[in-house]
Amino acid sequence: MRAETPALVALRGVDKVYSNGVVALTGLDLTIREGEFVSLLGPSGCGKSTVLRLIAGLGDLTRGTIEWSSVRHEIGFVFQDPTLMPWATVSGNIYLPLRVRGMSRAAAQPKIQRAMEQVGLAGFGDAYPRELSGGMRMRVSIARALVAGPKILLMDEPFAALDEITRFKLNDDLLELWASQRWTVVFVTHSVFESVYLSTRILVMTPRPGRVSSEVVLDGKRDPSFRTSAAYAEQCRTVSARLAEAMRA
Amino acid sequence: MKEFITKVVPPTLILFVGLAAWEVFVRASAIPVYILPGPVAIVQALVTDWATLYPSLLVTLAITAGALTAATVLGVAIAVLFAQSKWVELSFFPYAVILQVTPVVAIAPLIIIWVKDTATALLICAWIVAFFPIVSNTTLGLNSTDHNLLNLLQLYGASRRQVFWYLRLPSALPFFLGGLRISGGLALIGAVVAEFVAGSGGVQSGLAYRILEAGYQLKIARMFAALFMITGTGILIFILLTLVTHLALRRWHESAVKREG
Numbered sequence A: 001m002r003a004e005t006p007a008l009v010a011l012r013g014v015d016k017v018y019s020n021g022v023v024a025l026t027g028l029d030l031t032i033r034e035g036e037f038v039s040l041l042g043p044s045g046c047g048k049s050t051v052l053r054l055i056a057g058l059g060d061l062t063r064g065t066i067e068w069s070s071v072r073h074e075i076g077f078v079f080q081d082p083t084l085m086p087w088a089t090v091s092g093n094i095y096l097p098l099r100v101r102g103m104s105r106a107a108a109q110p111k112i113q114r115a116m117e118q119v120g121l122a123g124f125g126d127a128y129p130r131e132l133s134g135g136m137r138m139r140v141s142i143a144r145a146l147v148a149g150p151k152i153l154l155m156d157e158p159f160a161a162l163d164e165i166t167r168f169k170l171n172d173d174l175l176e177l178w179a180s181q182r183w184t185v186v187f188v189t190h191s192v193f194e195s196v197y198l199s200t201r202i203l204v205m206t207p208r209p210g211r212v213s214s215e216v217v218l219d220g221k222r223d224p225s226f227r228t229s230a231a232y233a234e235q236c237r238t239v240s241a242r243l244a245e246a247m248r249a
Numbered sequence B: 001m002k003e004f005i006t007k008v009v010p011p012t013l014i015l016f017v018g019l020a021a022w023e024v025f026v027r028a029s030a031i032p033v034y035i036l037p038g039p040v041a042i043v044q045a046l047v048t049d050w051a052t053l054y055p056s057l058l059v060t061l062a063i064t065a066g067a068l069t070a071a072t073v074l075g076v077a078i079a080v081l082f083a084q085s086k087w088v089e090l091s092f093f094p095y096a097v098i099l100q101v102t103p104v105v106a107i108a109p110l111i112i113i114w115v116k117d118t119a120t121a122l123l124i125c126a127w128i129v130a131f132f133p134i135v136s137n138t139t140l141g142l143n144s145t146d147h148n149l150l151n152l153l154q155l156y157g158a159s160r161r162q163v164f165w166y167l168r169l170p171s172a173l174p175f176f177l178g179g180l181r182i183s184g185g186l187a188l189i190g191a192v193v194a195e196f197v198a199g200s201g202g203v204q205s206g207l208a209y210r211i212l213e214a215g216y217q218l219k220i221a222r223m224f225a226a227l228f229m230i231t232g233t234g235i236l237i238f239i240l241l242t243l244v245t246h247l248a249l250r251r252w253h254e255s256a257v258k259r260e261g
Helices: A048-056 A090-100 A105-118 A134-147 A164-181 A192-198 A224-228 A230-248 B002-028 B039-048 B050-084 B086-101 B104-114 B118-142 B147-155 B160-198 B207-216 B220-249
Strands: A007-017 A023-033 A037-041 A063-068 A075-078 A152-156 A184-189 A201-205 A212-217
Touching: A007 A048, A023 A048, A023 A184, A023 A212, A037 A048, A037 A192, A048 A075, A048 A152, A048 A184, A048 B147, A075 A134, A075 B147, A090 A105, A090 A134, A090 B147, A090 B160, A105 A134, A134 A164, A164 A192, A164 A224, A184 A192, A192 A230, A201 A230, A212 A230, A224 A230, B002 B039, B039 B050, B039 B220, B050 B086, B050 B118, B050 B160, B050 B207, B050 B220, B086 B118, B104 B118, B104 B160, B118 B160, B147 B160, B160 B207, B160 B220, B207 B220
Parallel strands: A037 A184, A037 A201, A075 A152, A152 A184
Antiparallel strands: A007 A023, A007 A063, A201 A212
């Protein structure tokens, strides 16, 4: 069992009602600790994405509070779609967060280069998004999120649209990056298997209006051999049972 | 090369067959040249009257180019203004529509009365016809930015100015270019229509005046020659703007990228 690290961000008693009257979240409590890989697991429309958007500051809380451990943390966000600028090259897309910060292209180039190497895009700097496969586009999106050196990475079902082989590869690469970069990751998914494979902790959410129904803490080594291990199957069974409970709740 | 042959040879063939049929018809039916001249007579008129037709072409071309430039600059500026706030767009867009739907022939006499300099008056008329597609397309483009990209820039703390330059403007480019291609043809039509209304003689006379003049003198071959020059100019403008569009979008926009077989 890993030692508990300090809290990075905490949501307390959060309600979110959209202007069209949809109640997305009610009384949501959750704490994200430094260095964790937390998955938010739940059915479609349970408000998982809403949680990420609120943490990112893209929207107001209807009720409740968000508490950060310090004033401002660098946030990286990866959407379900790669959300790239089609008119910019791969390196132009990765440059975006640094450009917003006023860094010149020349000064940013080494950082862009490094980010591309980290996600396996070396040599693709001058390609345009439409020339890349879905998996490669998602790598660009991840490189853009990590180029600014985020403390916390928010990922909204980033691999849901990819084929399984590509997804497995990206899962492994993401875990490697997480281990080396010491990020905190909040990962939204509706896949039990993906959440068990990636996370140190899973928060199972109820159908809308969403709240945290239960929590599963996982440990053990994460590497490709884990995918075929008995422990993995066992943990998937446990989490599936929790999800079924949440759906009944 | 193969594509060039399949795209260029058939229409060229049709052109020559049509011209030959026209010439044969005119000669066989002995139609007088002041009713319908054949292609040979028209080409002859084009050559002999080149000294008067060519300066007129330049006059029409100058008005067209001026109107298109003004339509581009002011059209984009108006669209940018519209994109700043929904309120501005809703307040002013109806007036852009009114200006667009009013036939230029109907307001050209007024403009020619109000504006002393004829060339400026013609320019304004052609501009009125040409500016709307650019305004409406660019406004649509500026409002079509990917919402998640907007979210992302908000997350990075981007200023309004940055959002505009980094996202809105490039997103609007394909829309703007689509509008520009329509406006190119309209600028020429606007210039010619305004010239017809103005009808002034003298050295500063465009191709439309040459058509009127040739009509009065029953020089129908010259009339056709001037008409073909206008048509040719329109086609050239279209090809030029298509080329510009292609060069600007070829690497990234679906419209300009060849589909994989």
